[in-house]
Amino acid sequence: MKIAVVTGASSGLGEEFVRVISEKYDEIEEIWVIARRTERLEALKERFPNKKIFPISLDLTKHESYETLSEMLESEKPEIKILVNNAGFGTHGNFDAMDLNTQTRMVDLNNRALTAVTSVSLLYMNKGSFIVNVCSIASFAPTARMAVYCSTKSYVLSFSKALRFELKKKGINVLALCPGPMDTEFLPAAGIEKGSSHTFDTLPRVNPAMAAEKALRHASKGRGIYTPSAFYKLYRFLSKVLPHGFVMHMSKT
Numbered sequence: 001m002k003i004a005v006v007t008g009a010s011s012g013l014g015e016e017f018v019r020v021i022s023e024k025y026d027e028i029e030e031i032w033v034i035a036r037r038t039e040r041l042e043a044l045k046e047r048f049p050n051k052k053i054f055p056i057s058l059d060l061t062k063h064e065s066y067e068t069l070s071e072m073l074e075s076e077k078p079e080i081k082i083l084v085n086n087a088g089f090g091t092h093g094n095f096d097a098m099d100l101n102t103q104t105r106m107v108d109l110n111n112r113a114l115t116a117v118t119s120v121s122l123l124y125m126n127k128g129s130f131i132v133n134v135c136s137i138a139s140f141a142p143t144a145r146m147a148v149y150c151s152t153k154s155y156v157l158s159f160s161k162a163l164r165f166e167l168k169k170k171g172i173n174v175l176a177l178c179p180g181p182m183d184t185e186f187l188p189a190a191g192i193e194k195g196s197s198h199t200f201d202t203l204p205r206v207n208p209a210m211a212a213e214k215a216l217r218h219a220s221k222g223r224g225i226y227t228p229s230a231f232y233k234l235y236r237f238l239s240k241v242l243p244h245g246f247v248m249h250m251s252k253t
């Protein structure tokens with residue numbers, strides 16, 4: 001059985017990945033969708049009736065969740081053609097004003113879970129399979145008031161590049177998707193409301209439907225990084241050539 005696995009599928013960008021896979025990837029027989037909110041995952045069955053949707057309610061910050069996924073894979077022995085590591089969250093504000101639990105949970109979800117899900121999934125991936133790791137423009141340079149979030153996304157970018165290099169000989173591609181701000185549940189959950197940050201109020205929004213579609217297409221064709229929109233491609237270039245101390249002034253949130 002050829003499957004796709006999408007984490008963080010219950011809203012926003014993750015839901016768009018499920019939509020695009022269900023509409024455009026004919027060889028995929030089943031989509032395993034992972035998140036905590038069971039009812040949201042169940043609702044995907046009705047939204048996308050043309051593909052078998054298999055909801056798996058897991059809190060990916062918990063170590064047992066990787067064991068559960070690993071056991072399910074061992075029992076079904078599917079071929080994972082597409083893995084989308086999308087689950088993630090961020091916070092906005094000074095590090096010393098944030099509670100310890102939130103900061104460490106962010107590392108657990110954005111990095112630990114992404115690493116563990118990749119590790120258990122790779123055993124079921126073959127030539128032609130590919131991974132999309134959802135990263136962010138936050139990975140290009142540090143951003144004050146989003147210190148932990150940016151660091152977690154730098155990890156995702158670095159991990160994706162190295163893994164892509166390693167897996168090339170097996171014919172498995174890894175792409176890091178690096179979007180700018182998208183109007184999903186992410187921004188309010190991070191404490192970014194209209195009026196709370198001039199930078200976020202003015203930054204152009206990325207369309208999650210377009211980002212998901214193009215990321216999957218580029219990943220299937222062997223590309224390593226995809227940054228939607230010319231504006232954020234320019235930011236990526238500038239963050240490579242300018243000192244990060246200066247970039248941090250430009251991108252102050």
Ligand SMILES: NC(=O)c1ccc[n+]([C@@H]2O[C@H](COP(=O)([O-])OP(=O)(O)OC[C@H]3O[C@@H](n4cnc5c(N)ncnc54)[C@H](OP(=O)(O)O)[C@@H]3O)[C@@H](O)[C@H]2O)c1
Pocket residue numbers: 007008009010011012013014034035036037038040058059060061086087088089090109134135136137178179180181182183184185186187189
């Ligand atoms: N929106 C932006 O501005 C933006 C920009 C750049 C990158 N990104 C990245 O894009 C990805 C998707 O975010 P989004 O914008 O679509 O935000 P979102 O709508 O808040 O989606 C986040 C997803 O992660 C899941 N999730 C959160 N905690 C989880 C946990 N402990 N265990 C399992 N699943 C969990 C959520 O589902 P449950 O709550 O049901 O568990 C939800 O499906 C994230 O990695 C984010 O960092 C977002």
